[in-house]
Amino acid sequence: MSRPDLDPTDRQILSILQRDARIANTELADEIGLTPAPTLRRVRRLEEEGVIHRYVALLDPKLVNRDLMVLVRVTLDKQTKQLFHDFAEQMRARPEVLECYLCLGDTDYLLKVCVPDLDAYQRFLVDVLASIPGVRNTDSTIVVKQEKYTTSLPLDDAP
């Protein structure tokens, strides 16, 4: 994996785009003290290098009826490569599973699941999770309050 050098101007651009992906290039140029042409060139380069992975709209979960978030710890029966691969594949296919992490330690996977209500979550647990072969144990933690949620990575010491 190549490690593109990010100069302070690149970091400024990334920092702004992490906050507001739809900013006009002219305004972005103003904020970083360049003219639009070189600004756009830098943005395109950052996109091509993959530093900027994608641009997305973040929705309000309440307003699209996804008010319940549950964090689920999952352990699998036997730790075979095939079992792990299949489990991850199933998680990628389920839209209510927003994040899925393979972890070190007792827990094999941690999931972040977003559903409308407890009824929907119960269905997810029974119809989806419990029906996947190799799932030994699940432990669900209900989120009471989202104290912080950001997609912005710090850029202080990037190479």
Added chain:
Amino acid sequence: MSRPDLDPTDRQILSILQRDARIANTELADEIGLTPAPTLRRVRRLEEEGVIHRYVALLDPKLVNRDLMVLVRVTLDKQTKQLFHDFAEQMRARPEVLECYLCLGDTDYLLKVCVPDLDAYQRFLVDVLASIPGVRNTDSTIVVKQEKYTTSLPLDDAP
């Protein structure tokens, strides 16, 4: 909180913008089968209602030197309102803490922390977490692989 009715066209728009926030309005209009003017009106309405919360650029953690993700379970000493408030405030102030959830059950908080390496994580644990008054216990789980990460909420059964 108002619950705006989302018709199928609105859901189409939201679904596309969750995938690509920088799509041109003309292209968005093409994809949903409307002309640009009413398409833009719908987008603006969804923004004003707060259904669209914000637009962000997602970066590649590897390429900005944030390759280590750790999930931390935190329990506090006594469950006073002030202690919880102060803890959440500290987490909001730390850029390496991307997500912080108040949870039901044994664990009080779950954090998602992104740092360059184990050395940086050790400093976070000692200098930040351990120095916050009221933190009784922490349990760190290192993420080996991010099997899935999406910010897209499903829109199937939104009201």
Added chain:
DNA sequence: GGTGAAATTTCGAGTGT
């Protein structure tokens, strides 16, 4: 990195259904 000009997009006003 900057300049200028062409191509494209945004977004209002006015019209129709």
Added chain:
DNA sequence: ACACTCGAAATTTCACC
């Protein structure tokens, strides 16, 4: 109330310095 067409203003995006 919702969508369409038209046109001016702004923005994006070139080739070239």
